[in-house]
Amino acid sequence: MYLVMFRLDPGEYDSKFHELNDAIQEASEDTEGYLGKRTWHAPESEEILVVYYWESLDALESFGADADHKRAKQRWTEWYDAYEVTVTEIIETYGSGFADDADPPM
Structure with missing residues (x-):
């Protein structure tokens, strides 16, 4: 399993951002x-962390080829003050107490 952490400092969102963001989410769910x-x-800033879970690197690369995703990446300076992406392979995950809220979310 792979985990992609998208850390961002949001700027100003416009209607094109929301349109692309919705299209990208739909594309990821369809991948x-x-x-x-x-x-x-x-809580201490406007920073947001979005963590995406992928079954394989091939799945992640397939999503990365999406045209809307590519277009949004080219326009990031219009909507974010800063961003950072980290891709990590999950070796093991364990814990207790989260029940239906365990990772990955389904």
Whole structure:
């Protein structure tokens, strides 16, 4: 399993952002191997962390080829003050107490 962390400092969102964001989310959900996502908001700043779960690197690369995703990446300076993407392979995950809220989200 792969985890993609998208850390961002939001700027100004316009209607084109929302349109592309919705299209990208739909494309990710339609990509075979997409397992879900979680979003966190930092309480001390406007920073947001979105974590996407992927079954394989091939699935992630397939999503990366989406035309709307590519277009949004080219326009990031219009909507974000800063961003960072980290791709990590999950070796193991364990814990207790989250029940239906365990990772990856389904």
